[in-house]
Amino acid sequence: MARKQRTPRWLEAARRRGPEDVQPSGRSDWLARALGKAGVMPRAQAEAAIREGRVTLDGRVEHEPFAPVRPEMEVRVDGLVRNLEAPVLTLMFHKPAGLVVHGSDAEGVGTVFECLRERLTQPLRDYEWLAVGRLDRDTTGLLLFTNDERLVQHGTSPERHLPKRYVAGVVGPPPEDALRRLREGLVLEDGPTRPAGARLRAPDVVELTLTEGRNHQVKRMLAAVGHPVRTLHREAVGGVTLDVPEGAWRLLTDEEVSQGLSFSVS
Incomplete structure (x- = not known):
């Protein structure tokens, strides 16, 4: 039996208000996420501010973090108008x-989100940062974050086939x-893999893409x-290669995002 898909909470909140708040895809967002995306405050702080009655939409106090918000609405936090137009940051x-x-x-031990936020400078700390994919606890290296x-x-979709390059220290040369079997593709318990790039960097070090x-x-x-x-x-992910020390970060340029990750920032 197919699993019933759960209705998103922002859509439930919109339906409670009436059909005028259920907009076509891309025309609206939900309030707490929009505040985090625009760098007004991280989403958890935004949810608390909304529930405390500190946020208004078009002059009306809003207590629902999942309330839909549209581009033409006036949003105020603690009485100040806040612009929710958000650049794509990565x-x-x-x-x-x-x-x-x-x-x-x-x-x-800690999370990457805690570690990153401690190192960010203002105003970047006020954004809600989303990880583009995952790495295991014991895996090091490039992890991308974005507010969008x-x-x-885009970065995690199976249809995109965005290349990701790994370096693995292995047991035995x-x-x-x-290496040929890796390049041709293997059959794992969850099905056949796509062909991978594979070469040795040292007798017991494999580069796998x-x-x-x-x-x-x-x-x-x-x-x-x-x-x-x-x-x-x-x-590396796509055409973006890690170039900062362990525990460090830097913003990507629009060119790196558009060309290296094949994602339009407009």
């Missing part, structure tokens, strides 16, 4: 080992036959050819 972050790409960490959910969808993003795929592919991963590092 940054690279060099993820250290140990951090998780989740909202919280049950083991108490469309870029997240892989022979040419193992994937154009898909399954769970733990690099580790599973290398284990399937008899060379389990000891260390894993992502150094």
Whole structure:
């Protein structure tokens, strides 16, 4: 039986108000997300401000964080008009080992969101930053963040085939036959993989370039050819190559986003 798809909370809030608030795709957003996207305040803070009655839409106090907001509406926070026109911002972050790409960490080590926000300068701290994909706790390297959910969808969509380059330290030196199998594609428990770019950088170091993003795929592919991963590092996504030290970040230029990630920022 097909699983029933849950109605988004912003759409439920819009329907409670009436059909005039249910707009075509791309014409509206929900209030707390729009405030985070525009850099007014991070989404959690925006939700609290809305519930406290500090936000108005067209002169009316709004208490629903998922209330639809349209471009022509006047939005005020603490009495000040706030512009919700948001530029597409993207940054690279060099993820250290140990951090998780989740909202919280049950083991108490920390999350990439906490680590990044501590390092950001104003006004960038006031944006809601979304991770473009994930990396395992023990994986280091390039992790992209953006304030625009469309870029997240673009960067993680299976149809885009955006290449991602990894460097893996493995157990034992892989022979040419193992590299050939990686290049041709393997059959894993969840189906065949797309052909990958594979070459040696050192006797026990493999560079692997994937154009898909399954769970733990690099580790599973290398284990399937008899060379389990000891260390894993992502150094590039599309045409964007990591160039900052561990724990550091920098904003990408519009050219890097449009050409390196094939995403239009307009």
